[in-house]
Amino acid sequence: DARVTQTPRDKVTEMGQEVTMRCQPILGHNTVFWYRQTMMQGLELLAYFRNRAPLDDSGMPKDRFSAEMPDATLATLKIQPSEPRDSAVYFCASEKQEHSYEQYFGPGTRLTVT
Amino acid sequence: AQSVTQPDIHITVSEGASLELRCNYSYGATPYLFWYVQSPGQGLQLLLKYFSGDTLVQGIKGFEAEFKRSQSSFNLRKPSVHWSDAAEYFCAVGAPVGGKLTFGQGTILTVHP
Numbered sequence: 001d002a003r004v005t006q007t008p009r010d011k012v013t014e015m016g017q018e019v020t021m022r023c024q025p026i027l028g029h030n031t032v033f034w035y036r037q038t039m040m041q042g043l044e045l046l047a048y049f050r051n052r053a054p055l056d057d058s059g060m061p062k063d064r065f066s067a068e069m070p071d072a073t074l075a076t077l078k079i080q081p082s083e084p085r086d087s088a089v090y091f092c093a094s095e096k097q098e099h100s101y102e103q104y105f106g107p108g109t110r111l112t113v114t
Numbered sequence: 115a116q117s118v119t120q121p122d123i124h125i126t127v128s129e130g131a132s133l134e135l136r137c138n139y140s141y142g143a144t145p146y147l148f149w150y151v152q153s154p155g156q157g158l159q160l161l162l163k164y165f166s167g168d169t170l171v172q173g174i175k176g177f178e179a180e181f182k183r184s185q186s187s188f189n190l191r192k193p194s195v196h197w198s199d200a201a202e203y204f205c206a207v208g209a210p211v212g213g214k215l216t217f218g219q220g221t222i223l224t225v226h227p
Contacts, residue, residue: 004157031213042217042218042219042220043158043204043217043220045214045215045216048213048214050213055213056214091157091158093157093158095213101146101148101163101208101213101215102160102163103158103160103215104157104160105156105157105158105159106157107155107156107157108156108157
């Protein structure tokens with residue numbers, strides 16, 4: 001049963017520290033999405049890639065967030081420096097085919113910045 | 115810009131009762147519509163989707179949804195709820211160009227025995 005995996009599952013860090021979250025999309029899926037979920041804002045799209053190229057990162061604070069896909073099996077989301085307002089659950093999702101809209105979500109990384 | 119409204123933040127039903135979760139969307143053309151479910155501590159899972167054609171769509175786990183263009187709605191239904199259906203449900207709209215989804219705020223479903 002193919003799944004999206006995310007590491008770490010939980011991360012507690014101090015304000016100002018760098019945080020890196022990793023995602024392994026389902027093999028063969030060519031689109032990867034990064035979402036952030038909070039009680040106040042709900043589920044927000046931060047960025048997404050197709051065939052490893054960034055298509056849209058307009059939802060991401062550019063000054064501290066960065067997203068990359070070093071290869072087809074790994075997507076990363078970095079926050080540097082982290083702030084308490086970044087505390088949220090970050091989800092990665094992958095999609096097999098362009099415009100299929102069937103996104104498969106990972107279990108998420110729960111980030112707490114103190 | 116597309117948007118989704120789920121009017122009910124929290125719904126409680128008894129096991130075996132019928133369920134309807136409301137979803138209203140705003141989009142200039144014919145939207146692509148979706149329902150996802152999120153169990154505690156898990157990511158979202160696609161329940162069903164509507165692109166075109168028959169306005170009543172069937173999904174997994176016994177769920178169905180009906181697209182009503184005149185009401186800009188895409189309500190989710192299930193005839194008989196099981197305790198395992200307790201979760202948070204998200205309605206989403208997708209633009210035919212771009213591939214992005216916009217999610218509603220979610221409805222938390224509690225099922226009483």
